[in-house]
Amino acid sequence: MTGFYEVKAKMNVIKTIELEYTYSDGTNALSGVNFEANAGERVAVLGPNGSGKTTLFYHFNGLIMQTGGEIKVFGENISKDNIDTIRRRVGLVFQDPDSQLFAPTVLEDLAFGPKNLGLSQADVEKKAREVLHRFDIEKLAQKNPANLSGGQKKRVAIAGVVAMEPDVLVLDEPTSGLDVRGVTDTMEILDELNAEGKxxxxxxxxxxxxxxxADRIYILNKGEVFRSGVPGHIFADEKLIMEAGLKHPVIVQTFREFRARGISKGEVPLSVLDFMGSVDVEVMNVRCAIAGCDISAGDDVCLKIKDGMLVAIKGSTGVKGKAVFGGKKGEDIAVKDVNGDLQQFAGNITIIRVPGIIEGGSRAADIENVRDILDREKNHKIGAMGTSAKVLMNRMGIRCDIEFDVIQSGILAALRGFNVIVFASGGMADRVAEKVREKKINYSVIAL
Structure with missing residues (x-):
């Protein structure tokens, strides 16, 4: 995963050395925790309830102080002399946003952090307005946070921390209690911030x-680091995951079942695209298809992609195979001895780089240029990643066909023969391009 989301630098930003913490009632919450995060990394800490995750996070900006061991933030031990600077550079978002939101209105809540930085009233107002726009919550400005939905509260809580412009964002269970869209929106915000170097x-x-x-994962259990490493190594260890009281990702469970049956091979995949690459070629030589005409068992057929489906017609050119059994036009059939590369039928992906928030956001985009591009690109599916890209879609009244897991879903759509347009905010466009290159799909990048 680090090859895709490239770590911006190797400078260490947070490091704990044999960190210990014991609560006043004698509860030992952390025992010899060694943890580190480098600049630009995305680090996930996994563990069951009571494993010490929240207690560990409270140490990162001095909310609580260790009873043993050492913690360094940007190379310095936390002290009363630097605590204010550290809390500005390391922003903490609590699991329960109600613990963080207390002002009468969203706008006042967002202004609280910048005001405590000693900024002028004009600068405080400017920063609060900027994050309102950045997180697409301008309509919530005068609302009482107590009256917001769970997803809206999470968004406002993150926005309030971002208003202080920290270098590191620490979020305790940022997706808990959210529906699928809320999880997607929250993680895209974090990816967008990470693309800017946070x-x-x-x-x-x-x-x-x-x-x-994640680029790197830590597993905590009973206050100790059970294991740490890159996701591929962590989830390849079945015994480790079971002993840590966690569940395997669905894609890993599926891969293991397929491998046990001789269908898949290679390294543990962490995405559908990687899983597809693990399936044995011989198994893939039997494919389901739609009959494009009446076909009899044993007929030589050629395969093509149409409307996202694999279609078989009579013939023996191109990608060819042999019908296992017959079927009328429009019926499902099986084709064996498939010979040829179906990826030649893949569609193209057009990546449209929408200015990021720090570049002016959707307001800096040339809408007429977007309309011209969409007029030229026919029969396409559209996806959007990042706040400014989604705001642009809303401004233009464009409904996205791909709303979740846009990169992977867009590539899968292209492999099914669709042309795909991905609107991506700022640096996220580079991430889309890198992943598409990995899958050897034709693409182009257009900057608005």
Whole structure:
């Protein structure tokens, strides 16, 4: 995963050395925890309830102080002399946003952090307005946070921390209690901030999320680091995951079942695309298809992609095979001895780089240029990643066909023969391009 989301630098931003913490009632919450996060990394901390995740996070900006061991933030021990600077550079978002939101209105809540930095009233107002726009919550400005939905509260809580412009964001269970859209929106915000160079550290119970998102994973259990490493190594160790009281990502469970039956091979995959690459070629030589005409068992057929489906017609050119059994036009059939590369039928991916928030956001985009591009690109599916890209879609009244897991879903759509347009905010466009290159799909990048 680090090859895709490249670590911006190797400078260490947070490091704990044999960290210990014991609560006043004698409860030993952390025992010899060694942890580190480098600049630009995305780190996920996994563990069951009571494993010490929240207690560890409270140490990162001096909310509580260790009873043993050492913690360094940007190379310095936390002290009363630097605590204010550290809390500005390391922003902490609590699991329960109600613990963080207390002002009468969202706007006042967002202004609280900048005001405590000693900024002028004009600068405080400017920063609060900027994060309102950045997080697409301008309509919530005068609302009481207590009356917001769970997803809206999470968004406002993150926005309030971002208003202080920290270098590191630490989020305790940022997706807990959210629906699928809320999880997607929250993680895209974090990816967008990471693309701008911020270090992101989260705790989560969600193995699927951690496997697909993190550069590095720490597993905590009973206050100790059970194991740490890159996701591929962590989730390849079946015994480790069971002993840590976690569940395997669904894609890993599926891969193991397939491997046990001789269908898949290679390294443990962490995405659907990687899983597809693990399936044995011989198994893939029997494919399901739609009959494009009446076909009899034993007929030589050629395969093509149409409307996202594999279609078989009579013939023996191109990607060819032999019908296992017959079927009328439009019926499902099986084709064996498939010979040829179906990827030649893949669609193209057009990546449209929308200015990021720090570049002016959707307001800096040339809408007429976007309309011209969409007019030229026919029969396409559209996806959007990042706040400014999604705001642009809303401004233009464009409905996205791909709303979740845009990079992977867009590539899968292209492999099914669709042309795909991905609107991506700022540096996220580079991430899309890198992943598409890995899968050897034709693509182009257009900057608005």
């Amino acid at each position: 270090t992101i550290i989260i705790s989560t119970h969600d193995s699927d999320l951690a496997a697909a998102w």
